[in-house]
Amino acid sequence: xxxxxxxxxxxxxxxxxxxxxxxxxxxxxxxxxxxxxxxxxxxxxxxxxxxxxxxxxxxxxxxxxxxxxxxxxxxxxxxxxxxxxxxxxxxxxxxxxxxxxxxxxxxxxxxxxxxxxxxxxxxxxxxxxxxxxxxxxxxxxxxxxxxxxxxxxxxxxxxxxxxxxxxxxxxxxxxxxxxxxxxxxxxxxxxxxxxxxxxxxxxxxxxxxxxxxxxxxxxxxxxxxxxxxxxxxxxxxxxxxxxxxxxxxxxxxxxxxxxxxxxxxxxxxxxxxxxxxxxxxxxxxxxxxxxxxxxxxxxxxxxxxxxxxxxxxxxxxxxxxxxxxxxxxxxxxxxxxxxxxxxxxxxxxxxxxxxxxxxxxxxxxxxxxxxxxxxx
Numbered sequence: 001x002x003x004x005x006x007x008x009x010x011x012x013x014x015x016x017x018x019x020x021x022x023x024x025x026x027x028x029x030x031x032x033x034x035x036x037x038x039x040x041x042x043x044x045x046x047x048x049x050x051x052x053x054x055x056x057x058x059x060x061x062x063x064x065x066x067x068x069x070x071x072x073x074x075x076x077x078x079x080x081x082x083x084x085x086x087x088x089x090x091x092x093x094x095x096x097x098x099x100x101x102x103x104x105x106x107x108x109x110x111x112x113x114x115x116x117x118x119x120x121x122x123x124x125x126x127x128x129x130x131x132x133x134x135x136x137x138x139x140x141x142x143x144x145x146x147x148x149x150x151x152x153x154x155x156x157x158x159x160x161x162x163x164x165x166x167x168x169x170x171x172x173x174x175x176x177x178x179x180x181x182x183x184x185x186x187x188x189x190x191x192x193x194x195x196x197x198x199x200x201x202x203x204x205x206x207x208x209x210x211x212x213x214x215x216x217x218x219x220x221x222x223x224x225x226x227x228x229x230x231x232x233x234x235x236x237x238x239x240x241x242x243x244x245x246x247x248x249x250x251x252x253x254x255x256x257x258x259x260x261x262x263x264x265x266x267x268x269x270x271x272x273x274x275x276x277x278x279x280x281x282x283x284x285x286x287x288x289x290x291x292x293x294x295x296x297x298x299x300x301x302x303x304x305x306x307x308x309x310x311x312x313x314x315x316x317x318x319x320x321x322x323x324x325x326x327x328x329x330x331x332x333x334x335x336x337x338x339x340x341x342x343x344x345x346x347x348x349x350x351x352x353x354x355x356x357x358x359x360x361x362x363x364x365x366x367x368x369x370x371x372x373x374x375x376x
Contacts, residue, residue, distance in 0.1 A: 006090045008142065009112060010035070010049055013088060015145045016131050017047050019152045028070055036070075040078060040297060044086040044105070044124065046071060053091040060096055063087075067104055078297045086124065088115075159348045160299070163244065171247045172238030175254065176231050179219050179278065183227050186220075194223050196274055204274040205262050209374060214266070218258035220276035230278045237285045244292050249344045250285075253337055256362070257284015260336030261329035263369035268328045275326050280333030286312050287337025295346050339365060 014035065017023040023037035026046075035049040048067070054060050067085055075083035087106045089098070098106035107118060115121060116129035136144050182202065183193055190198030200206065203216025221227035242250040261280020269275075286308070293308050315330070342350070342358030 005111070006051065009090060009109060009115070010051065011142060011145045012112070012132055012134070013047075013049055013115075015148055016125075016128060019148050020127070020131055021125070023047055024156070026074070031066075031070070038074070040080060044084045045080065046074065046083060046085040047088070048085060049088045049090065051090050053093075054089065054096065055093045057096060060092075060098075064101070064104060071103065079294065080297070163296075163347055164299075165243075167243050167246070169235075169239040169242045171251045171254075172235060172242055175219075175238065175251075175278075176234055179221065179227060179231060179234075182219050183221055193221060193227070199274050199276055204276045205266070206274050207266055207269070207272050211370075211374060214259050214262040215255070217262060217276045218255070218278050218281055221278070222276055226277060230282060233282050234278060234285075237282060237289065241285045241288055244346070245288065245341070245344065246347075252344060253284055253288045253340055254278075254281045256340040256366075257281045257287065257333040257336040260284070260339075260365065260369065261326075261331075261333035263366075263373060264332030265326050265328035266373050267369060269326070275329070277326075277329075279326070280329035280336075283315070283330045283333035284337030284340070286315070287334040288341040291338045291341040292346055295349055336362075336365070 014037075017037050017039075018025075021039060021042065023039040023042075026036045026038045028034075028036045033051045035051075037047045037049075038045055039047075050063070052063075054063060067087065071083040071085050074080075083103060085104045087104065088109050089106060090109045092098075092108050096108075098108055100106065105120060105124075107115070107121060109115060112132060116132055121128050134141050134144070186193045186195075186198050186202055190201065192198060196204075199220060199222065202220055203213050204220055205213050205217035221230060238250065238254070241253060245253065258278060258281035261283065265275065265280075289308050290312060312334070316334075339358060339362045343355055343362045345355045345358070
């Protein structure tokens with residue numbers, strides 16, 4: 001069976017961008033004879049392969065208009081600031097000259113050599129010309145490309161299924177159990193959760209040099225409604241975090257966020273009142289969900305738009321509106337949660353350099369606050 005030259009070029013481009021650059025096919029409604037690929041971690045987040053014959057400038061102008069419109073839709077859907085598009089035109093009239101715009105670069109494809117020798121492509125994807133060479137020919141090449149793409153898609157599917165598979169929220173329930181146990185204990189051997197002396201003895205947060213209080217106060221709560229709301233919030237948000245990050249990472253996010261929130265409140269609060277609660281840690285878990293969703297926005301865009309961002313915004317509004325709420329603990333926890341999440345990373349997603357940068361930033365923030373509060 002003879003294989004069309006353009007079809008083979010299309011398959012080679014798909015092989016490179018899917019297996020080498022981790023692009024994924026994206027469904028764009030109303031588009032025919034085009035293949036759209038996306039990778040939110042690349043500078044060119046959209047790569048499109050155009051098989052339509054474009055025979056004059058008017059058709060090309062309409063194509064550019066269509067690309068801009070579709071790219072803006074994807075940008076809004078995926079909460080992306082910039083959406084640069086790289087278009088490969090496989091059937092373009094010889095008389096047409098492509099003009100690049102700020103967010104759209106076009107490549108005229110005559111044959112495989114035109115791709116290998118293209119200066120723009122060498123700058124954007126330096127390894128493309130090397131990866132475009134195959135030992136196989138004809139149907140053998142066609143089958144190899146199909147098998148490689150299928151294998152890559154199957155591997156990606158396994159990773160996504162593993163990442164989003166439901167896991168038992170063991171750490172979440174243990175944390176809630178500790179909080180409830182200490183709450184009951186304050187009534188059994190103390191004067192209750194609203195008694196200042198009892199809170200102090202159990203490790204409530206106050207402005208002194210006892211560092212352990214930034215940990216212990218996370219698990220203490222003032223009054224029944226306080227622990228009820230935080231336990232319920234932790235159950236919902238903690239379960240999701242444990243699902244996405246795993247048991248150990250979720251625990252680290254919870255503790256680090258709570259500590260950062262408490263340290264920031266010690267640094268910025270003017271009064272010397274005693275405070276307690278897991279709110280800073282819960283805001284940290286919200287921040288980690290936000291970090292996860294932004295990094296997996298191809299799958300989480302609807303959850304970002306409908307659930308995660310609205311919940312964070314509503315909680316921040318409450319934080320700034322109600323005087324009795326420790327807003328510094330909430331803000332510190334939110335920032336801490338996002339920072340430590342970048343240090344811990346997302347399975348199959350976060351690169352080693354991103355983890356290193358996140359770790360450095362997390363340690364700088366932690367030790368800067370410790371220095372300003374306890375050493376200076």
